Amino acid sequence: MxxxxxxxxxxxxxxxxxxxxxxxxxxxxxxINDNPEIPKxxxxxxxxxxxxxxxxxxxxxxxxNLQVPSEIKIEFPDxxxxxxxxxxxxxxTNESRQYVDNLFSAVADLDVSKIAKLINDDLAKxxxxxxxxxxxxxxxxxxxxxxxxxxxxxxxFILSSYPQIILYKQGKPYESRLEQVNSGYRGALKMTIxxxxxxxxxxxLHDENKTAVxxxxxxxxxxxxxxIGLDESTTSKLYDYLQLQTVPEDFPIAKKANLFFMxxxxxxxxNVLGPDVMTxxxxxxxxxxxxxxxxxxxxxxxWLLPIQKHHAAFTTMEGIAEFSxxxxxxxxxxxxxxxxxxxxTDFSSYQVRKSMGxxxxxxxxxxxxxxxxxxxxxKPPSTKELKEPELYLKRDLSTGSNYVK
Numbered sequence: 001m002x003x004x005x006x007x008x009x010x011x012x013x014x015x016x017x018x019x020x021x022x023x024x025x026x027x028x029x030x031x032i033n034d035n036p037e038i039p040k041x042x043x044x045x046x047x048x049x050x051x052x053x054x055x056x057x058x059x060x061x062x063x064x065n066l067q068v069p070s071e072i073k074i075e076f077p078d079x080x081x082x083x084x085x086x087x088x089x090x091x092x093t094n095e096s097r098q099y100v101d102n103l104f105s106a107v108a109d110l111d112v113s114k115i116a117k118l119i120n121d122d123l124a125k126x127x128x129x130x131x132x133x134x135x136x137x138x139x140x141x142x143x144x145x146x147x148x149x150x151x152x153x154x155x156x157f158i159l160s161s162y163p164q165i166i167l168y169k170q171g172k173p174y175e176s177r178l179e180q181v182n183s184g185y186r187g188a189l190k191m192t193i194x195x196x197x198x199x200x201x202x203x204x205l206h207d208e209n210k211t212a213v214x215x216x217x218x219x220x221x222x223x224x225x226x227x228i229g230l231d232e233s234t235t236s237k238l239y240d241y242l243q244l245q246t247v248p249e250d251f252p253i254a255k256k257a258n259l260f261f262m263x264x265x266x267x268x269x270x271n272v273l274g275p276d277v278m279t280x281x282x283x284x285x286x287x288x289x290x291x292x293x294x295x296x297x298x299x300x301x302x303w304l305l306p307i308q309k310h311h312a313a314f315t316t317m318e319g320i321a322e323f324s325x326x327x328x329x330x331x332x333x334x335x336x337x338x339x340x341x342x343x344x345t346d347f348s349s350y351q352v353r354k355s356m357g358x359x360x361x362x363x364x365x366x367x368x369x370x371x372x373x374x375x376x377x378x379k380p381p382s383t384k385e386l387k388e389p390e391l392y393l394k395r396d397l398s399t400g401s402n403y404v405k
Contacts, residue, residue, distance in 0.1 A: 003253050008115035011107065011130055018138040019110065022079065022157075025141065029161040032168050039178050042163045045156060048189050049074045056194050059328050064320075065370040066201040066377075069150045074193070079140070079157040083108040086136040088148055090129065091213040096221070099125045100132070107133045123253065124224035127260045128217060144192040152196040154189075162188065166342060180341055187338030191325055198321045204377050209313035215306035220264060223299050227260045230293070235259065238292040263289075263296065265303045278311050278383040280304065308383045315386055316376055319357020323365065324373075326351060326358070356386055363389040368397075 001009075012019070032038050057068045077085060087104035099122060106114035119126045145154045163185035170177050199206075230238070232252075239255055242262055247254045262268060269277055277283065283300050290297055329335040330347070339345050360381065364372040375397045385392040 002116065003251055004116035004119045005112055006251075007119050007126075007253065007257070008112045011115060011134060012110055012112065014134050015107070015138045018141060021141045025158070025161060025165070028165055028168070032161075032164045035168075037172075038164065038168055038174055040164065041178075042182055042185060045076060045154060045159050045189070048186065049076075049154065049193060052190060053193060053197070056190065056197060060194070060197055060201070060324070063328050063370065064198070064201075064324055064373040066198070066373055068197050068200055071150045072152065072197065072200055073150065074152045074154060076154050076156040080108050082143075082146075082153065082155050082157065083137055083140060085146060085148060085153050086140070087133075089136070089146065090132045090217075091210045092129075092217055093214060096125055096129070096217070100129050103129055104133055104137070107137060119253075123228055123256070124221055127224045127257055128220045144188065145196045147196040147199045150200060152193065152200065154192065159189065159192070162342075180337055183334045183337040184341035185338075187329075187332065187334035187336070188342060190329060190332065190334060191338065194325050194328060195321045198324050199317060202317050202320065202377050205313050205317045205380055208380055209310055209317065212306040212309035212313060216303060216310060219299060219303045219306070220266075223264065223296075224260050226293065226295060226299070227263065228256050230256075230259075234292055238289070241288060241292070263293070265300050265307070269300055269303075277304070278308050279387060312383045312386055313380055315357040316360070316380055317357075319355065319359070319361040320373055320376055322355055322358040323361040360386050360389055360392075364392065367393055 033040070053072075053074060057072075060066060060068055083104060084101070087101050090100050090104075092100055099118065103115070103118050103126070106118060140155070141158060143155055144159055145152060147153065163181050166184070167174055167177060167181045170181070235255060239259060242259070244255075244258050244262060247258065269283055273280070273283065281304075283297070283304060285297055285300065330351075336347055339347055339350055343350075361372065361376065364376060368375060379395065379397055381389075381392045
């Protein structure tokens with residue numbers, strides 16, 4: 001087996017838990033379908049979405065005063081299609097777009113030879129984007145939906161089997177639990193569709209986030225190429241200085257990869273400086289490391305602004321959606337049943353959960369009411385404002401100027 005194939009196998013090993021879960025879900029769903037004792041009369045995903053979406057759009061308008069795009073539609077991709085949707089959610093330059101799509105497709109197919117070829121074709125891109133493939137695909141079984149452009153995508157693989165599996169796991173007598181599970185299922189669908197419809201209204205935040213992430217990924221590609229290009233002597237000295245795990249000498253790619261994953265700013269800077277780095281204006285690094293890689297500090301400094309913009313935009317997007325869902329569905333019996341039957345919690349516990357984005361949105365809503373959502377989308381907060389909402393509240397939001405004296 002070549003080192004490229006070893007790398008491909010290692011990537012698939014890192015998502016083996018998820019792959020096994022997918023197989024278990026498929027096998028369990030098939031077993032349930034073959035069992036005549038278990039009720040199957042749950043409303044179809046497609047029928048529910050068609051009936052409920054207009055009502056949820058109206059609720060969004062009433063609570064947030066935001067308008068869901070008139071051309072919005074809902075689609076129901078299967079497992080492979082949903083994984084490829086996640087590839088589209090990885091924001092890249094045009095040059096890297098096809099590579100990412102090919103990588104996600106190869107990983108979704110568990111195709112070691114195709115993954116190995118992609119590593120051989122462009123190691124730098126693989127080092128940057130394999131982390132996305134691992135992260136996104138490993139969350140598929142807990143991801144109910146997503147939105148891209150004016151299309152809401154519902155994860156048919158999970159949602160279509162969800163109520164039957166919950167009912168089966170709760171055990172007999174099935175009929176006595178059917179309506180509660182059915183209600184909880186409706187609550188899960190309402191929550192999912194509502195959340196993604198809200199995201200569809202956030203165009204400016206989405207654009208801010210996309211631009212920032214493209215910059216972050218471009219910088220990470222630059223770093224990967226820099227580390228791959230280090231001479232053998234510098235690589236070994238830096239590797240020893242960082243006290244990284246020893247690898248056999250005949251695995252030079254592994255040594256470069258370990259260096260990249262250690263020095264990647266998402267790991268190295270955040271882990272060393274902590275989450276407060278999101279409010280810093282400059283970073284510093286160990287002078288000895290700077291001797292080995294003289295351009296490293298410049299890369300970190302250029303990475304800082306776009307990662308902060310990404311953090312601020314993404315946190316705000318999620319916060320608006322979470323706050324809105326919590327309020328719109330506060331009195332919804334189906335959602336209450338979802339929390340108790342599917343999540344093992346209750347609305348009071350759900351309501352008090354801490355979330356920087358949700359808590360920030362709540363603070364702005366307290367002052368501005370439904371106008372808060374438009375302000376947050378059109379005038380996104382900075383990372384410092386997320387941490388200190390009073391700074392955002394001092395803005396002249398009607399003009400967008402920075403602060404009111």
